[in-house]
Amino acid sequence: MAVTLLWRGAFTNEEVNALHAEAFQTRLYDESEWNWVEATGRHSLGWVTARDGEDLAGFVNVLWDGGGRSTTERAASGPPAPA
Numbered sequence: 001m002a003v004t005l006l007w008r009g010a011f012t013n014e015e016v017n018a019l020h021a022e023a024f025q026t027r028l029y030d031e032s033e034w035n036w037v038e039a040t041g042r043h044s045l046g047w048v049t050a051r052d053g054e055d056l057a058g059f060v061n062v063l064w065d066g067g068g069r070s071t072t073e074r075a076a077s078g079p080p081a082p083a
């Protein structure tokens with residue numbers, strides 16, 4: 001299946017926390033510890049979601065200072081799908 005990229009694509013905290021844990025080999029945080037939906041709403045210019053069908057396969061957060069500077073943070077992706 002083709003991967004679909006979306007600017008400001010919908011995601012859940014559960015999805016991004018699972019992807020983050022897998023990509024960075026950390027423990028799985030829950031929403032009360034790491035709330036991506038709230039954080040991106042307050043501090044991000046936007047984000048890109050990558051979906052392989054219904055599954056979240058990648059996530060890139062684009063932080064913004066409210067002026068002229070932005071940077072990417074926490075680019076994460078899961079393992080490649082089997083061929």
